[in-house]
Amino acid sequence: MSELSQVARYGRYCLRLSHWGCANRPFYHIVVAKKSFPNRRYIDPVEQIGTFDPLPNAFNEKLCSLNLERLQHYLSGGITVETPVAQLLGLAGFLPNHPSTYAQAWRNREALDNPNTRRTNVILKEELN
Structure with missing residues (x-):
């Protein structure tokens, strides 16, 4: 496999937030999903690489968990990162803000x-x- 195709290996996919929970108690999974599918809500994601809880807990913290090894693997393969995930990764120190x-x-x-x-x-x- 050539080096150019190695870099663009995950060009068809994107990192996005998948909404779980309900309207009053949101919870998000950070997933790898197909970019071109018209209605991504009804297909299963390729892989879940993290979670995000936007409501503060008892210590006033918004929790975010990430699988950094898989995240680095997908980013090196040329995956597209949507804006909310890019903001989270910037605040986590993994990407520039x-x-x-x-x-x-x-x-x-x-x-x-x-x-x-x-x-x-x-x-x-x-x-x-």
Whole structure:
């Protein structure tokens, strides 16, 4: 197999979040799925390589587990990474941070400084004291 075909081995696949759980309690699997299938919800993924729990636990942590060896294998094969997974991998330190992560951090800092830009459902630690 030539080196070019080795690099593009997983070009037909993408890393994406697969929604599990319910509307009030979301839970996501990080899966390898076919990119071109029209409705990916009804086919089984190729492989699950991690999970993500977006709701904070008792220690105010959002949990994300990754199989780093398989993730590195797919990334070296040229797999496409969708935006939410790229943000998670950037925050985990596996990939460079996604540009939208910087934009969200800027909005968060702006909301801390200016109460007019703050959403009404956000409770800050400063307000609790």
